[in-house]
Amino acid sequence: MGLLVKLFKALNSDSSPWQLAFGFTLGMIMGLTPILGLHSLILLFSVLFFRVNLSSFLVAWALFSIFTLPLDAFMSSVGESLLTAESLTPMWTAFYSNTVGQLTQFYHTLTLGSLIVALLLSPFILLISQFLVVKYREKVMVWVNKIKLVQFIKGSNFYRLYQGLGE
Amino acid sequence: MxxxxxxxxxxxxxxxxxxxxxxxxxxxxxxxxxxxxKGLEVATGAEVNISSAEHSFSPFGISLIGVQLTDPNKPTNNQLEAAKISADIELSPLLLRKVIIDNLIVSGVQFGTERASEGEVFRVNSADAAKTALKELFPSKADLPSVDEVLARSPLKTTRAIEEAQAAYQKHKDTIAGEYQKLPSKDKLVEYKKQIEVLSKTNYKDPAELLAAKEKFDLLKKEIKVDKQVLSDFKNSVSAAKQDLSPKIAQLKAAPGQDYEQLKSLVAGDAGAINDVTTLVFGEKAAQWTEYGLAAFDIVAPMLKSKEQQQTEEAVSAGRWVSFDDRSGLPELWIKNADISISWQQETILSVWHNITYQHDIIGRATTFKIDSNKSSLWQSFKLDGDFWLKDSGVSAQQSWQLAGLKLSNIDLVNQDKLSSKLLAGIVSSKGNVKVNQNTLSGEGVINLANLSMEAQGSNKITNIIANTLAQLTQLTLNTDVAGVIGDLDLSFSSDLNQQLGSALLTNIGKEEQGKLDELKAKLNAQMQSALGTQDAQLSEWLDWENLADGDMGSLEEMLNSKMNSVVDNKKNELEDKLKDKLKGKLFGN
Structure with missing residues (x-):
């Protein structure tokens, strides 16, 4: 719940839509792929080092982790087909014999398959989430703020206390 | 930026x-x-307990202290317990999920130790069912079968001999009866005789008459020859039937005696007990020793194999690790050298292993193991060596062992209500070999027990006799046959103990048992006599017919040859004399 509050705060804040969208996209990648692996470390580094919105990253991570349950079999089959493709065997063999390649664990069908699926989805997720943030701020945020009930809640002590918990 | x-x-x-x-x-x-x-539990199929673990980074290695592997077939005991397992692991292959262990040291290994609490079992081994079936082999008096039950369920030689004699009789009966009906009647033979006499006694003055008589005789001869052939066929059939039936009747006469010898121990009540007393009294311990001896096949190989299967199963559920030719040719698991110390009765047995893996095809070498223990306080010498190679088609392996002068003391052999037995002291020597081809075991071993001192107690007459026999044993040779498949050994034991017990029981039979034996003898004889009566009478009848046919044939032959020939010869001589007289008159003018 705290994460959602932070997300809404970020949506309503001055953070740029791209910062939110990148956070969401990186969170999606983190959520869909297995946590153990070199790619997770690179993602964590990217999220912390670059000015990406952390709240949207954490929300997307949690959200897309739920999607892995029905998607694992499909993503594993993607990895399987790539790793067993004869034309790619020389590349994987070279990769497999290399320390960096070994650290990536891309010779695991689910790791490779989920990362490929996540990377293919990422441009769409990035553009869609950026578009949605802009639209939210233009229409929904203005409309929501005009509702009397919202104005009442935001002015109450309970909301302030709740907000405090979220922080 | x-x-x-x-x-x-x-x-x-x-x-x-x-x-x-x-x-x-x-x-x-x-x-x-x-x-x-987790890894060991998947491999063994039962709860694994480890007291603690330690590690070092340079060189990278881990140690497991107090390892207990629950026996899936007996969860109150450990299949294997090790005081400490230390392994030096190569780090770089770990990135490829390959566990390459340069040196493995396992110390304080013990088999079959009792657990503090019953271990959880995840996979049940069905092999134990046969062992529990051995538990209730000793019969009580009430369990003993009646004579009729024994006769009904035993494959009797008498019954078989009756069936064979009846089959032989049925086979020849119709043929002989049919041919007997076709035999020439006595009247016909008399008629032949009369006709021949008439032909032979007539004085033929006219050669034309003689010629006509000769033609008539030839016709008669043809008829007689046909009848003679019928007689000859009949005689051959009877002879064949006699040859077939005679030995079968002899067999039938002997069968009750043979059956009695075989069944008397069963009726007297010992067979149920002596049937497998070797296995019952010594089998459990001998099987335990043999299984420890074959631990390399029976424990290690299945563990390695299930490690391989575990990898395959993981692949299905959550992705799989795809291996590529990394030019290093490394298997998933490879323990290059291992020293495993087994603790047994204050003695330590060191076994040296090389190339432990489940991917022998990759390293191109078999896993080898060897024990070479010199004289100790417990034995004179103990040597064991073998190897195994795991393939997709199964395990190929071999092992041989030689144990001399192992001292045994205070070993419980069997502990049942009806019989309990304990080996107080003894010396065991054993040697044997086992081969495994595509998981199937074959092999044999001999266990010599000498200087035996045994204590045994029975609770009824039969088990008392067994107990007395066991208590008097001073030496025994157990022959062991190893069969079955990896993970499910099938061991069988034999010795001359069964015969010893059989004789002891028969010399101790009481009135009731003697009555049963007499009843058995009478019933077997009655079976034989009722069958023999029919067959014997029939055979006698056939023999009479054969004699009859012999006589008829003899007289026919005699009639044909002697009498007609003499008539022709006399006539020839007469004609010759006449011709000579005429010639003399013409030449000399008389």
Missing amino acids: KNIIRWPGLIAFFVITGLIAAIIILFFDFWIKLAAQ
Whole structure:
């Protein structure tokens, strides 16, 4: 719940839509792929080092982790087909014999398959989430703020206390 | 650029990764313990307990202390217990998920130790059913079968001999009866005789008459020859039937005696007990020793094999690790050298292993193991060596052993209500060999027990006799046959103990048993006599017919040859004399 509050705060804040969208996209990648692996470390580094919105990253991570349950079999089959493709065997063999390649664990069908699926989805997720943030701020945020009930809640002590918990 | 980069985030990254690394290192021993427990549980199919785990980074190695592997077939005991397992592991292959262990040292290995609490079993081994079936082999008096039950369920030689004699009789009966009906009647033979007499006694003055008589005789001869052939066929059939039936009747006469010899022990009540007394009294311990001796095949090989299967199963559920030719040719698991010390009765047996893996095709070598123990306080010498190679088609392996002068003391052999027995002291020597081809075992061993001192107690007449026989044993040779498949050994034991017990029981039979034996003898004889009566009478009748046919044939032959020939010869001589007289008159003018 705290994460959602932070997300809404970020949506309503001055953070740029791209910062939110990148956070969401990186969170999606983190959520869909297995946590153990070199790619997770690179993602964590990217999220912390670059000015990406952390709240949207954490929300997307949690959200897309739920999607892995029905998607694992499909993503594993993607990895399987790539790793067993004869034309790619020389590349994987070279990769497999290399320390960096070994650290990536891309010779695991689910790791490779989920990362490929996540990377293919990422441009769409990035553009869609950026578009949605802009639209939210233009229409929904203005409309929501005009509702009397919202104005009442935001002015109450309970909301302030709740907000405090979220922080 | 300033807007894109978050410099405090870099510090946060290092702090977070540092924390993660610190947690991993802090709980590293715990992770090792968990991973080892899980891996071994999957491999053995039963609960595994590890007291603690330790690690070192340079050189990288781990140690497991107090390892207990529950026996899936007997969860109150451990299949194997080790005081300490230490392994030096190569780090770089670990990135490829390959566990390459340069040196493995396993110390304080014990088999069959009792567990503090019953272990959980995840996979049940069905092989134990046969062992429990051995538990109730001793019969009580009420369990003994009646004579009729024995006769009904035993494959009797008498019954078989009756069936064979009846089959032989049925086979020849119709043929002989048919041919007997076709035999020439007595009247016909008399008629032949009369006709021949008439032809032979007539005085033929006219050669034309003689010629006519000769033609008539030839016709008669043809008829007689046909009848003679019928007689000859009949005689051959009777002869064949006699040859077939005679030995079968002889067999039938002997069968009751043979059946009696075979069944008397069963009726007297010992067969149920002596049937497999070797296995019952010594089998459990001997099987235990043999299984320890074959631990390399029966414990290690299945563990390695299930490790391979585990990898395959993981692949199906959550992705799989695809191997590529990394030019190093490394298997998933390879323990290059291992020293395993087995503790047994204050003695330590060191076994040396090389190339332990489940992917022998990759390393191109078999796993070898060897024990060469010199004289100790418990034995004179103990040598064991063998190897195994795991293939897709199964395990190929061989092992031989030689144990001399192992001292035994205070070993419970069997502990049942009806019989309990304990080996107080003895010396065991054993040698044998076992081969495995595509998981199927074959082999044999001999266990010599000498200087035996045994204590045994029975609770009824039969088991008392067994107990007395066991108590008097001073030496025994057990022959062991090893069969079955890996993970499900099938051991069978034999010795001359069964015969010893059989004789002892028969010399101790009481009135009731003697009555049963008499009844058995009478019933067997009655069976034989009722069958023999029919067959014997029929055979006698056939023999009479054969004699009759012999007589008829003889007289026919005599009639044909002697009498007609003499008539012709006399006539020839007469004509010759006449011709000579005429010639003399013409030449000399008389």
